[in-house]
Amino acid sequence: MTIRLLLADDEDLVRTGLAMILRADPDISLVAEARNGSEAVHLTRAHRPDVVLMDIRMPVMDGLAATREITGLPDAPRVVVLTTFDMDEYVHAALQAGAMGFLLKNTRPRDLTQAVKTVHDGDALLAPSVTRRLISTFAARETSREADARSRTASLTERERDVLRLVGDGRSNAEIGASLHLSEATVKTHMTRLLAKLRCANRVQAAILAHDAGMLGA
Numbered sequence: 001m002t003i004r005l006l007l008a009d010d011e012d013l014v015r016t017g018l019a020m021i022l023r024a025d026p027d028i029s030l031v032a033e034a035r036n037g038s039e040a041v042h043l044t045r046a047h048r049p050d051v052v053l054m055d056i057r058m059p060v061m062d063g064l065a066a067t068r069e070i071t072g073l074p075d076a077p078r079v080v081v082l083t084t085f086d087m088d089e090y091v092h093a094a095l096q097a098g099a100m101g102f103l104l105k106n107t108r109p110r111d112l113t114q115a116v117k118t119v120h121d122g123d124a125l126l127a128p129s130v131t132r133r134l135i136s137t138f139a140a141r142e143t144s145r146e147a148d149a150r151s152r153t154a155s156l157t158e159r160e161r162d163v164l165r166l167v168g169d170g171r172s173n174a175e176i177g178a179s180l181h182l183s184e185a186t187v188k189t190h191m192t193r194l195l196a197k198l199r200c201a202n203r204v205q206a207a208i209l210a211h212d213a214g215m216l217g218a
Helices: 012-023 037-047 063-071 089-096 109-120 128-141 143-153 158-168 173-180 184-198 203-212
Strands: 003-008 028-034 051-055 078-083 101-104
Touching: 003 012, 003 037, 003 109, 012 028, 012 109, 028 037, 028 109, 037 051, 037 063, 051 063, 051 109, 063 078, 063 089, 078 089, 078 109, 089 101, 089 203, 101 109, 143 184, 143 203, 158 173, 158 184, 158 203, 173 184, 184 203
Parallel strands: 003 028, 003 051, 051 078, 078 101
Antiparallel strands: none
16 A cells, blocks of 8 residues: 655755655655645645654644644644754644654665554554653653542552553564553554553553653662
8 A cells, every 4th residue: 555645844854755655665656745834734734745844843834733723623633843852842743733743854765654654553653762852851841740640540449550651662562562561453452542541642642641640660
């Protein structure tokens, strides 16, 4: 099955380079390119891509506002934000708005195409080192969320708490299974239940919630 992809980035050189990499993969069809968030929303409605690669800082409409609009559409595509290493609040807010994860703009070509496939398959994109930095930088600033996070995680079973801690540490389903001696299918079942219980759209939001609840490092 070919993955229909929309790419949004206001820098022509960056967008062209990314497009060349993406077009080289036979499993990916680049159906549209946008130069700003407004174009991204319009082209998403017109082309109905499966995945959107979204730059954050763009003119007319930034990637955050565009992500909110796109993830609110019926049968919304999965959104992955593109960013530089110096994280900012836009990235955090984009993840909270429903983005499935984020990529650094210096990601290696093969990792870029694999990331598109990973997100298309329903897994959030969690680069462990960057994810931990994102969580510790922004979630820690908003301690008012701690009580809500603890309340939402209170009903989790001990096994679900173990899974959530590892999600918060940026582990993949395969790595969680190996750590807890569970099959990957069992981990996926736990994840489905976890997201429903926590009222999280994806595992990135669950990871932030784990931090807010004080579960990481516990």
